[in-house]
Amino acid sequence: MGYKTLCFGLTCILFAYFIYVPIPENIDEPWKVRIVDAVIKTTSLTAMLFENIGLMGYEKLFSTLVKLDYTQPISDENVTVMDTTFTDIPVRLYLPKRKSERQRPAVIFIHGGAFVLGSCRQAPLDLLNRLTANKLDAVVVGVDYRLAPQYQFPTPYEDVISVVKFFLEDKTLAEYGVDPTRICISGDSSGGTLAAGVVQQIQNDPEFKNKFKAQALIYPGLQLVDISMPSHQEYEHGPVLSRNMAIELGCLYLTNDKALSQAIRKNQHMPHGSGHLFKLVNWSTFLPEKYRKQHVYTEPVLGRLNTSFSILLDNRLSPLATNDSQLQNLPLTYVVTCQHDILRDDGLIYVSRLRNAGVKVSHDHIEDGVHGALSFMTLPVYLQLGIRIKDKYINWLEENL
DSSP states (O other), rough: OOHHHHHHHHHHHHHHHHHHHHTTTOSSHHHHHHHHHHHHHHHHHHHHHHTTTTTTTTHHHHHHHHHHOOOOOOOOSSEEEEEEEEETEEEEEEEOOOOSSSSSEEEEEEOOOOTTTTOOTHHHHHHHHHHHHHHTEEEEEEEEOOOTSSOOOOOOOHHHHHHHHHSSSSSHHHHHEEEEEEEEEETTTTHHHHHHHHHHHHHHHHTTTOOSEEEEEEEEOOSOSSSSOOOHHHHTTOOSOOOOHHHHHHHHTTSSSSHHHHHHHOOOOOOOTTGOOOOOGGHHHHHHHHHHHTTTOOOOSOOSSOOOGGGGOOOTTEEESSOOOHHHHHOOEEEEEEEEOOOOOHHHHHHHHHTTTTTTTTEEEEEEEETTTTGSSSSTTTHHHHHHHHHHHHHHHHHOO
């Protein structure tokens, strides 16, 4: 009992400290964001302590808390919801109940969580996909790919590819009454990373090329080449997603070797032979002037790791680090970026590069936005920012799909 009391007391002290950490002034509902930020920072510090004493891995505490928000597949008067599998990968299907005289559009949604956490069964994403299915009269597929660190890259990516190719087969589209010319793939955060990478690969596959009419990326992370962009520096401590937490969780997608996370913190992780990628993610070239501010561009340092992680050259990890010749074949694209987000510049640069390549892009930049807002749009937080992003996303789909 004394041990539990001590742990509870320390947790309360940490929370009380973090609740007063400054946050940007223009954020809507600042006390809600403060509370979310304090809970996440307290959890992160506790998780790090538990890992250091050998109690559990850093990600386990986060995973336990996230699973409390999982939902059952409950249908309503408008949408039939069911859990099933496509190619042995769990998916959650949302099928409109009302009869339709024509084929329906479809959306494949990939959840975020740094490739380590989360599920399409989380309450906010279940709501998002349910509303999408109802408002668009669309078939929606939420993909529950396997998670790191148990299943590291490329397994989560290959799970998504497997589901996508199965769904895009003519017999599957016919079974669900889907219009093959009106299909979108979407994702938030690391789900946006997976969605962007999958679209690029699908466009190079003769069997499935041009199957996607659109892609929608919500505050996506799009590269691992340069981890010292202006947004990484300005929002190193959050709110919500800190640089340290992103690196700790993100590295579990690739390896259990702590040397990689240490090198990434110094921006010295890229192996020899990767210098050609720098020009593709160079923020001093592609980032709009207002976001560069007084920052001075410095190239990442090559070859400082004793172990060379050649995996970092794989553009499935960094869809932004792709040549223009590949980008120009991409479909209609929607991107949401948030001002107060360490991943902000990935999205902004992708918008610039896609437009330069001739791709039609719609871009919503949320000036008072923070990372992960969709995940807090349901109770108990009920964050209005998340609800606004949800509405913008569904309205864009309704107008363009």
